[in-house]
Amino acid sequence: MRRVRSRPGLTVFLSPKRPLPGDRLEVRAVLDSRSVTPIKGVEMRLVGAERRYSHTRANGTTSSRVYKTLTLVDLSSRTEPRELSVGSHEYRTVFELPKQLPPTHSDAAGSIRYHLAVRVVIPWWPDRHEQYELAVAPAPWRASPAGGRVFATHPDGPTGGDIYIEATLDPNAVSVGGTLRGAVAVTSPKPVKDMKMFLVATNEARFQAPPAEVRRFEFTLQKPPSAGGQGSDFALALPADQSPSFDAGLMRLRWHLEARADIGWGRNATLSVPLVVAPLPATDAAAGASRHLPPVGRERRAKVWAHVASRHQLANDVDSETMTGSIGDVALRIALEQRGDGLFSVATLTWPDLEIGLTIREKRWADALSKSLAPIADEAFKSRFFVGGREAAQAAALLSNGALVRDLIAMPEAAIEDDGALLAAQGGGHRLDNLDAFVGSVRAIAAAAGEAMSRIPLPRAAQAAAPAWVAFAKRHQGRLVTGSLSLRGLSWEGFTLDVSTEWDDDRPSRTRVHHQLPSEIDLTSDTARRLLADAGKAHAITRGGQGELVWFRDGLVGDPAELAAGMNELAALAKRIAPADRRGPYR
Numbered sequence: 001m002r003r004v005r006s007r008p009g010l011t012v013f014l015s016p017k018r019p020l021p022g023d024r025l026e027v028r029a030v031l032d033s034r035s036v037t038p039i040k041g042v043e044m045r046l047v048g049a050e051r052r053y054s055h056t057r058a059n060g061t062t063s064s065r066v067y068k069t070l071t072l073v074d075l076s077s078r079t080e081p082r083e084l085s086v087g088s089h090e091y092r093t094v095f096e097l098p099k100q101l102p103p104t105h106s107d108a109a110g111s112i113r114y115h116l117a118v119r120v121v122i123p124w125w126p127d128r129h130e131q132y133e134l135a136v137a138p139a140p141w142r143a144s145p146a147g148g149r150v151f152a153t154h155p156d157g158p159t160g161g162d163i164y165i166e167a168t169l170d171p172n173a174v175s176v177g178g179t180l181r182g183a184v185a186v187t188s189p190k191p192v193k194d195m196k197m198f199l200v201a202t203n204e205a206r207f208q209a210p211p212a213e214v215r216r217f218e219f220t221l222q223k224p225p226s227a228g229g230q231g232s233d234f235a236l237a238l239p240a241d242q243s244p245s246f247d248a249g250l251m252r253l254r255w256h257l258e259a260r261a262d263i264g265w266g267r268n269a270t271l272s273v274p275l276v277v278a279p280l281p282a283t284d285a286a287a288g289a290s291r292h293l294p295p296v297g298r299e300r301r302a303k304v305w306a307h308v309a310s311r312h313q314l315a316n317d318v319d320s321e322t323m324t325g326s327i328g329d330v331a332l333r334i335a336l337e338q339r340g341d342g343l344f345s346v347a348t349l350t351w352p353d354l355e356i357g358l359t360i361r362e363k364r365w366a367d368a369l370s371k372s373l374a375p376i377a378d379e380a381f382k383s384r385f386f387v388g389g390r391e392a393a394q395a396a397a398l399l400s401n402g403a404l405v406r407d408l409i410a411m412p413e414a415a416i417e418d419d420g421a422l423l424a425a426q427g428g429g430h431r432l433d434n435l436d437a438f439v440g441s442v443r444a445i446a447a448a449a450g451e452a453m454s455r456i457p458l459p460r461a462a463q464a465a466a467p468a469w470v471a472f473a474k475r476h477q478g479r480l481v482t483g484s485l486s487l488r489g490l491s492w493e494g495f496t497l498d499v500s501t502e503w504d505d506d507r508p509s510r511t512r513v514h515h516q517l518p519s520e521i522d523l524t525s526d527t528a529r530r531l532l533a534d535a536g537k538a539h540a541i542t543r544g545g546q547g548e549l550v551w552f553r554d555g556l557v558g559d560p561a562e563l564a565a566g567m568n569e570l571a572a573l574a575k576r577i578a579p580a581d582r583r584g585p586y587r
Contacts, residue, residue, distance in 0.1 A: 007128045008033040008084060012118055018137045022099035029091045029118050031128075033084040040121040041079045042091045046134070047117070048072035048101065052110035052250040054209050068207065070249040072112070073098055102248035103138040103279075107214035109203040110251050138176075138244050143278035145173040148182070148293035150300060151273045157430030158343040163188040163261050163269035166430070168231075168296040171257075175278040177240030180257065184221075184271075185231040185297020187343065190263040195224040198258040199238055199275075203251050214253075215242065225261075229298035244279040304432045312439050323439070328450040332442060337424070345427055345435065347442040350420040351449065354456060355484035357503075358395060359388035360408075360416040375399060380409050390459065391506055394483060397455045404448035407441050414445075418483075421445065458482050461508055461556065462501065468559035487560065493571035499560055508556035513567055515574050516548045523547060523577075531577050539569040549574055 009032035019025045027044050050070040056063050077093040105112045114136050120128035148170045158164040169182030180199070186192050201215035217238070225232040236257070246253050255275040262268040295303055302318050309316035314325035314334070323334040330351045337346045363372075363386045373387040375396035385408070389395040399405055408414045413424035423445065425438050458466050462485040469487070473480040478490035478499075485508075487499040500512045522528060523543060535541040535549075544550045551566045 006033075006035045006037060007122060007126060008037060008089075008120060010118060010120060010128050010130050012116070012130065012132060014116075014132075014134070018135050019097055020137050021097055021101040021103075021139050023097050025095040025097055025134075027093050027095065027116065027118075029120075031084060031089045031091070031120060033086055033089060036083060036085055037125075038081070038083045038123060040081045040123055043076065043078045043117075043119040043121060044091075044093050045074075045076040045117045045119075046095050046114065047074050048112070048114040048136070050102070050110070050112050050248050050250050052203075052205055052207075052209070053212070054205075054207070067110070068250055072101060072249065073114070097136070099139075101136055102246050103243060104135045105243045105246075105248075105253065107201075107203055107212075109205075109212035109214055112248055138246060138279040140280055141278055142280040143173055143175045143178070143276075143282040145170050145282050150294050150296055151271060152430070153269055153271050155431070156434060157427045158187045159426060161189050163263060163267065165259055165261055165269055165271040166229075166231075166296045166300070167257070167259055167271055167273060168293045168300075169257065169273065170293070171273055171275045173282060174238060174255075174275055175281040176238060176242050176244050178238060178281050180236045180238065180275070181234070182293060183231040183233045183296045184225060184259050185229050185300075186225045186261045187229045187297070188261065188263050188269075189338070190267075192224055192226065192261050193264045194260075194262040195221050195232075196260050197221065197234055197236055198260070199236055200256055200258050201242070202254050202256070204254055205251055206248075207250065225297070229301065231295070231297040231299055238277065242277075244277045245275075301430055304430065304435055307432060308435045308439050311436065312443055314439070327443060327446045329453070330446040330450045332446050334439060334442060343427065344424050345438050347423040347438075348420065349423070349442070349446050349449070351453065352479075352488075353419045353481070354394075354398075354453065355418060355481050355486060355500075356394040356456060357388065357390040358398070358416065358418045360385055360395075360399075360414075362386070362413070362415070376405060378405055378409070381405050384409065385414075390483075390503060394456050394459070397457060398449070398452045400455065401448045401452040404445060404452060407445045407448065411441060411445070416449070421449065456483050458485055459503070459506065459508075461506065465556065465558045468561070472560040485556070492567050493575075495571045495574055497567060497570070499563065501556060510555065511553045511557045511563070512550060513552075513563060513570060514544060514548045514550045515570055516546070517574065517577070519547065521547070521578060528577050531573060535569070535573045539566065539573075541566075541570055541573055 011030045013028040015026040016023060029042055050072055051067050054066045054068045057066050075095045079091050102112050104114060114134040116132045116134050118130050148168055150166060150168050152166045153164055164187040167182055167184045174180040197219040199217045200213060202211050203214045204211045219236050221232055221234055223232050243253055245255055255277045257273040257275055259271040260268060305321060306316050309323045314323040316323050321336050325332055330349055332347060332349050334345060334347045337344045363384060367386045373389055373392045373395045374382045375392045376399050387395055411423050415422045423442055427434050469480055469485060473487050476490045476492060478487040480487060485501040490497045495515055497513060497515050502509050502512055532543055541549055541551045549570050551570050557563060
């Protein structure tokens with residue numbers, strides 16, 4: 001009696017179980033036949049297909065998602081017909097996998113899947129058919145650290161009142177199952193309330209379709225960064241079951257780091273840094289080369305400031321973030337200043353008082369009614385700056401240096417007065433080239449101003465008196481201020497006196513002689529009051545508002561020697577008003 005044929009049992013073995021692109025995949029199909037069964041052959045077919053969302057099609061009240069599809073691989077084999085005897089039978093085939101196959105992947109926007117179908121074809125009987133999903137591993141490339149870099153929300157540093165985020169990391173040093181290490185810093189007008197880090201994967205279509213975020217891993221920093229730019233380290237672990245970065249036929253998978261800082265009231269900022277995620281970690285040697293990361297935040301800024309200060313031969317104070325130095329008679333100080341619209345580099349220049357009533361500042365709307373000296377022809381300068389002073393010739397002498405005019409126009413903020421200048425530019429020195437350019441401009445303005453100050457002429461009404469004043473200053477070791485026809489630091493009878501010509505617009509009104517008493521002198525004592533009262537009656541010597549002794553003479557003095565009698569009385573009063581045991585320099 002002939003036994004009824006039956007479908008054989010089927011078991012499939014793969015080697016390797018998780019093949020790589022370019023591998024030889026061996027498939028073994030083991031048939032367990034319980035009867036004599038003729039077969040037309042054993043078919044094995046490996047198909048890889050890619051599917052990516054394209055758009056949504058609406059049809060009345062319903063809609064459907066439309067996908068593009070692409071066959072990545074289609075390999076097959078079939079054995080010759082034969083009759084199976086009772087027992088076990090084995091069939092083998094080898095599939096050569098293409099080297100460029102993308103790995104198995106699935107997300108909300110698309111998928112890459114590989115299926116192996118095995119069919120035992122039995123004539124006049126139901127076939128034995130099984131289908132298996134094959135996991136293709138990513139091509140085995142390693143992370144290639146290229147060295148740490150600094151990434152920022154704004155390339156030029158903090159701008160306006162925005163939140164500014166910096167991060168230092170090596171975007172090529174991360175791998176699946178590995179840890180991304182770095183540091184992040186925030187500069188903001190208010191304290192940071194919340195700081196989060198994310199590792200995010202995006203499925204990008206290689207045709208006209210929107211990208212889709214498909215993975216997001218959130219991390220909270222143990223120590224949130226401060227608003228002042230102090231850096232905080234981070235170590236973000238990427239799970240081992242994730243796909244690395246790859247390119248396929250219809251899509252590509254891309255990773256990025258996202259750092260988000262929140263200061264409340266709906267104000268936040270996000271820094272996004274593209275990453276290259278490898279399937280394998282870097283070798284020990286390559287990883288070691290990437291462990292050193294450049295500084296970030298305040299630490300990076302400090303290095304930039306130190307470098308620029310050294311380049312321009314200025315002293316650098318790391319703690320206060322200031323540079324100081326001098327160029328001739330001009331002292332300069334450069335510091336950071338937090339304003340409502342962000343960080344600014346601010347330079348303060350100081351020099352001996354010119355005493356010409358100088359004001360050079362940005363024009364205001366009210367200046368339409370004021371007369372600006374503006375004693376230069378440069379239209380850009382005249383349209384931007386208001387120039388005030390006692391005489392146009394004196395302001396013109398200062399601005400006769402073309403380099404000074406040019407550099408003032410180039411400076412974002414500039415104001416000059418008799419005793420110095422204030423210069424500013426937005427930015428906190430986060431970029432070496434920007435800070436270097438700012439400091440270079442400040443030094444140029446300081447040098448040009450110092451050179452031009454020596455050319456400031458005497459007031460017109462005082463020019464005839466110049467020889468006598470010059471001789472008197474030399475004789476008594478004083479400094480002549482040509483701008484106002486005044487003497488500073490005269491040595492007289494063991495005291496230091498100043499002689500000032502005071503002006504009413506461009507006309508001399510009176511000459512003032514004064515001596516600053518030491519602060520320890522008690523001018524409220526009975527003796528001091530009596531001496532001051534007697535001197536006032538006899539010699540018109542009075543006490544000034546800052547504790548100085550003052551004597552006036554009306555009009556312009558042609559020769560300071562004419563003041564000798566009054567200066568003698570003032571020196572004598574200074575000697576009498578100081579107690580014998582507290583005279584110090586008066587002995």
